Amino acid sequence: MSTQRHFRVWRGDDEGGELTDFTVEVNEGEVVLDVIHRLQATQAPDLAVRWNCKAGKCGSCSAEINGRPRLLCMTRMNLFGDDETITVTPVRTFPVIRDLVTDVSYNYDKARAMPAFAPPSDLEPGEYRMQQVDVERSQEFRKCIECFLCQNTCHVVRDHEENKPDFSGPRMFIRAAELDMHPLDERDDRKELAQAEQGLGYCNITKCCTEVCPEHIKITDNAIIPMKERVVDRKYDPVTWLGRKIFRRDQVKH
Numbered sequence: 001m002s003t004q005r006h007f008r009v010w011r012g013d014d015e016g017g018e019l020t021d022f023t024v025e026v027n028e029g030e031v032v033l034d035v036i037h038r039l040q041a042t043q044a045p046d047l048a049v050r051w052n053c054k055a056g057k058c059g060s061c062s063a064e065i066n067g068r069p070r071l072l073c074m075t076r077m078n079l080f081g082d083d084e085t086i087t088v089t090p091v092r093t094f095p096v097i098r099d100l101v102t103d104v105s106y107n108y109d110k111a112r113a114m115p116a117f118a119p120p121s122d123l124e125p126g127e128y129r130m131q132q133v134d135v136e137r138s139q140e141f142r143k144c145i146e147c148f149l150c151q152n153t154c155h156v157v158r159d160h161e162e163n164k165p166d167f168s169g170p171r172m173f174i175r176a177a178e179l180d181m182h183p184l185d186e187r188d189d190r191k192e193l194a195q196a197e198q199g200l201g202y203c204n205i206t207k208c209c210t211e212v213c214p215e216h217i218k219i220t221d222n223a224i225i226p227m228k229e230r231v232v233d234r235k236y237d238p239v240t241w242l243g244r245k246i247f248r249r250d251q252v253k254h
């Protein structure tokens with residue numbers, strides 16, 4: 001069955017823009033990205049949108065639909081009422097390039113700043129061994145598709161450009177947590193680094209990031225809160241404090 005639906009799509013560039021109204025055909029079983037593609041094909045050939053897999057796996061079609069951060073390709077049209085206007089805008093936290101396409105470099109800059117996995121110096125690649133239980137522990141975090149919806153939603157940076165230099169965001173916190181629990185990672189300062197250099201302390205565990213994650217990663221409960229707890233434990237535990245004094249392990253390595 002096919003119907004005509006009302007869409008409002010933000011059009012513009014880094015200098016400004018506005019919502020543009022469209023009436024467009026929608027067919028049963030379609031997702032919002034299908035409708036955006038139909039708009040491109042029939043009414044707005046220069047409408048810019050980023051997408052790749054149309055299967056919720058590449059993480060490139062992030063946008064805001066009726067104000068909620070979502071993947072365009074995983075948002076089914078039957079989620080909305082028959083007469084409901086569908087408003088599609090670019091993600092708000094990153095600068096607009098054009099229409100629905102934003103510049104997500106912030107996330108790549110933060111990823112580059114994170115120290116990489118530090119493999120055991122006494123083993124050659126191919127000699128690494130892990131228990132299955134350790135593999136499974138961090139498996140949840142490896143499901144991340146880098147859609148950056150969590151980064152876009154986090155109120156620490158959403159309307160606060162000034163916090164971006166000091167805050168790496170929830171996607172980077174799950175990476176830090178993954179490395180922190182990795183039995184072969186030689187660094188022992190992942191939590192301290194998250195606190196000192198990635199802005200873990202800015203997070204007040206509102207869980208908004210978790211709510212929008214299309215991979216249903218429990219970002220706050222399974223990554224952020226345990227890291228916050230452990231970094232506090234270490235800092236205030238007198239035995240650890242004495243050990244660090246003696247062995248001078250309180251320096252953050254780079």
Ligand code: SF4
Pocket residue numbers: 153154155156169170202203204205206207208209210220224
């Ligand atoms: S839980 Fe922390 S990282 Fe997640 S949205 Fe809230 S403040 Fe941001």
Ligand code: SF4
Pocket residue numbers: 143144145146147148149150151170171174212213214215216217219
């Ligand atoms: S943690 Fe979830 S919301 Fe954040 S970038 Fe990864 S998949 Fe997207």
Ligand code: FES
Pocket residue numbers: 050051052053054055056057058059060061062071072073074
């Ligand atoms: S197009 Fe790949 S996640 Fe939507």
